[in-house]
Structures are given as C-alpha cells and as structure tokens.
Amino acid sequence: MALRGPLELGEKVQLTDRKGNMITIQIESGAMVQTPHGHILHDDLIGMSEGSVVTTQTTPRRAEDVDKKKPWKAARSIGGWQYAVMRPRLADYVLSMPRGAQIMYPKDIAQVLSLGDIRKGMRVLESGAGSGALSIHLLDAVGELGELTTIELRPEFAHIARANATVYFGGDPGWWSLLQGDFDSVAATLPADGYDRVVLDMLDPWNRLSEIERVLAPGGVFLSYITTTTQMSRLAEALRNSERWTEPQIDETLERSWKAQGLSVRPDHQMIGHTGFLVLSRLMAEGAPALRRRERGAKDTYTDIDREQGPEALESLGLRDISDRKLRKVIRDLDHQRSVLESKQGN
Missing domain, CATH: 3.40.50.150 (Vaccinia Virus protein VP39)
Incomplete structure (x- = not known):
C-alpha cells in the first residue's frame, strides 16, 4: 500500500463528503462508483493527489428505467456533489x-x-x-x-x-x-x-x-x-x-x-x-512460582451462600460487619430525619 504520491491502479481510496459520509473503493480501470449523488469514474482518480476534491457526474437514465412509484429516487443520479479523496487510514x-x-x-x-x-x-x-x-x-x-x-x-x-x-x-x-x-x-x-x-x-x-x-x-x-x-x-x-x-x-x-462547533461543545x-x-x-520462568497478593481474611468472595445452610454458614463467610459506633450514628441520623418529616406533617 503506497504511503504518498499520486493514486495508482489497485489502491484503496476513501471518498468523504461534507456531511462526513464515507465511501471506500479500490481503483479499477474502467470502473464506476455510484454514490447517492451521481457517479465517479475510477479512471478520473488515477494520478490524482491525496487531498484533492472530485465532483460527481450526472448518471444518465432512460425514462423507462425510472421507478414511477418512487420518482424521487431519480434525484440520486444528479451530479455536482463533492468528495474529498484520501488514502484510508488503517482503522x-x-x-x-x-x-x-x-x-x-x-x-x-x-x-x-x-x-x-x-x-x-x-x-x-x-x-x-x-x-x-x-x-x-x-x-x-x-x-x-x-x-x-x-x-x-x-x-x-x-x-x-x-x-x-x-x-x-x-x-x-x-x-x-x-x-x-x-x-x-x-x-x-x-x-x-x-x-x-x-x-x-x-x-x-x-x-x-x-x-x-x-x-x-x-x-x-x-x-x-x-x-x-x-x-x-x-x-x-x-x-x-x-x-x-x-x-x-x-x-x-x-x-x-x-462535537466542537462554536459554542456548541458536547x-x-x-x-x-x-x-x-x-x-x-x-509467563513466569520454570520453577519460579507467581507472586500472589494476600487477600484479607474478613472477605470471602468464593463461597456460594446458596449452598450453605443455617446461621453458622453465614458466620463462616466472614461477612464485613458494621461497627457499633457507625451503627449508632446511622440510627441517630435516620431518627432525626424521621422526626423532621413527622414535625412537617404535624404542621
């Protein structure tokens, strides 16, 4: 894949219009790419420099080829639409x-x-x-x-x-x-x-x-x-x-x-x-065991509680408990919030 210079036969080319719509093609001799706004001849792209602009041509259509139930589709053959020509990035x-x-x-x-x-x-x-x-x-x-x-x-x-x-x-x-x-x-x-x-x-x-x-x-x-x-x-x-x-x-x-357009940044x-x-x-070397972080004994992330039976099973899980001091504070805060609500309802 060429990195610079004029576009050559067999190369991939990316066509991008002003709305950001992209068409990626491979240049072939005598071929034509049909866009939503007319067509582009591949031969016109050969020898063109990257960063150039190509304009679509109107695709001639016979009257009998126009779908009478969807006549607006004929507008897609009208040329005059511009595309920037670039080699595609790898992405x-x-x-x-x-x-x-x-x-x-x-x-x-x-x-x-x-x-x-x-x-x-x-x-x-x-x-x-x-x-x-x-x-x-x-x-x-x-x-x-x-x-x-x-x-x-x-x-x-x-x-x-x-x-x-x-x-x-x-x-x-x-x-x-x-x-x-x-x-x-x-x-x-x-x-x-x-x-x-x-x-x-x-x-x-x-x-x-x-x-x-x-x-x-x-x-x-x-x-x-x-x-x-x-x-x-x-x-x-x-x-x-x-x-x-x-x-x-x-x-x-x-x-x-x-998007960043003027004051519209979002x-x-x-x-x-x-x-x-x-x-x-x-991968560690042969005979050198991997070093493992020691887990805190208070937590058990492997025991399946659904398979345990009785209150002693919950104790064996080593679940993290809340301290008495923290528990008293939580109860005190909640009692205060409830009293505020009750006083509001009493008024």
Whole structure:
C-alpha cells in the first residue's frame, strides 16, 4: 500500500463528503462508483493527489428505467456533489473491508498493541484470524523483521483474512504464517519458547493455557480478547490457579467522540460502549512460582451462600460487619430525619 504520491491502479481510496459520509473503493480501470449523488469514474482518480476534491457526474437514465412509484429516487443520479479523496487510514480500511466474522474494533486493537507491547521484530502467535482486522495490525506492528503465526480453524475465514491482508499490503506479506486447524493440534507442532507474545480471540482460552506455557518464552505476554463476564472470570481464575502466570490484568475500553462547533461543545449522543474485555498476564520462568497478593481474611468472595445452610454458614463467610459506633450514628441520623418529616406533617 503506497504511503504518498499520486493514486495508482489497485489502491484503496476513501471518498468523504461534507456531511462526513464515507465511501471506500479500490481503483479499477474502467470502473464506476455510484454514490447517492451521481457517479465517479475510477479512471478520473488515477494520478490524482491525496487531498484533492472530485465532483460527481450526472448518471444518465432512460425514462423507462425510472421507478414511477418512487420518482424521487431519480434525484440520486444528479451530479455536482463533492468528495474529498484520501488514502484510508488503517482503522478506516479495517472497518470498511469485506468480512465474514465480526471484527475486533480499532479501540480494542490499539489496547492489544499497547498493553501487549507488540513491537518491531517480535514473534507473535495469534489464534482466531476472523476477517483479518487484528492480523493486519499485528503484521504492521512486527514488520518484516518479525513474524506472525496465525491459527485459524475455518478455511473460509483464513481465505478472507489473507485476502484482506494482501489487498492492504499490496501483496502477500511474507512474514505471515497462516495455519489452518484447531489450536491444540497446530500449536503442538510449534517450537517451545518460540514466541514473545500470544494473542487469542476464542471462546475458551482457559483450555489453552498449558500449550501457551510451552510455546511462550518466559516473561512473554499473553493477551486474550473475550466478550462476556463469565468468560473473563473463568480465565482470570484459571490464570490465578496456575503458578506460571502473573496476576491477570483486566481492561475494558469505551469510546466516545465529541462535537466542537462554536459554542456548541458536547459529546456525541452515541458511543462505542462494551465490545469486549482484554485479559493480560505474563509467563513466569520454570520453577519460579507467581507472586500472589494476600487477600484479607474478613472477605470471602468464593463461597456460594446458596449452598450453605443455617446461621453458622453465614458466620463462616466472614461477612464485613458494621461497627457499633457507625451503627449508632446511622440510627441517630435516620431518627432525626424521621422526626423532621413527622414535625412537617404535624404542621
């Protein structure tokens, strides 16, 4: 993918109008893109500089082609509408590219790259290529000096991911090994301590910890993207129950854009809320147990009260009690508030 210079045949181009509506296309010889306001010829874009403005042309229509029940639709063929021409950012490309599986949002991918400390020259193992959104970012981050190995169970998803990456990079990235099959079988063939980072996007990552411990180098970072609280909790407990993993770090990223126009400065009414959780942990060296924080004995967050019977069961939970001094203050405040209310009603 070219970074600068005139636009070329085969490149992706992003067209944005004054309302912020975007159209992403790939330039093809002799092709035409139909917009809501006329059409644009691809040949007119070849050789154009980024930051230029292109104007739509009126699309000729025969009278018999006009829908008489919806005549207003004919207005969509009228030209004269302007679009700014740019090469898409990686985030724009990912959101607009063809996809089969649901992609990971850019806000979560950014956290994967940052919290996972994924840098140039690293060897990264990924499972769950999907449509290739995360794979493209990982390939871009490690660069040609690094290596990305991706395990994808479904061949059709592998095909989509490779095609999206090939279009983005302008050719098949040679530092990417895309392997098809289930994670356990494929990971068993990979070298021990062969990877600096492992990133999973799958339903049951807690069942893969033993194999990850084998292929990840000591000190390496493990990151898992999961969408539900039950998955997050189960993975966190599995990591804690093992002596090989540091205390899991759990993050969720929310995204909200703002409008700033004159004196009207406010957040957008819509935002990208929950999409998933990122669970991060690092692998300890063999024979060096992970350090765990000592929990206070007064709290029990593991006992299921529904399975306990009798008042002695409640006592065994070690529930936090309120002090007598605090209790007297609460009662005194409430009695005062009630007396004020009663005096008001008596008047």
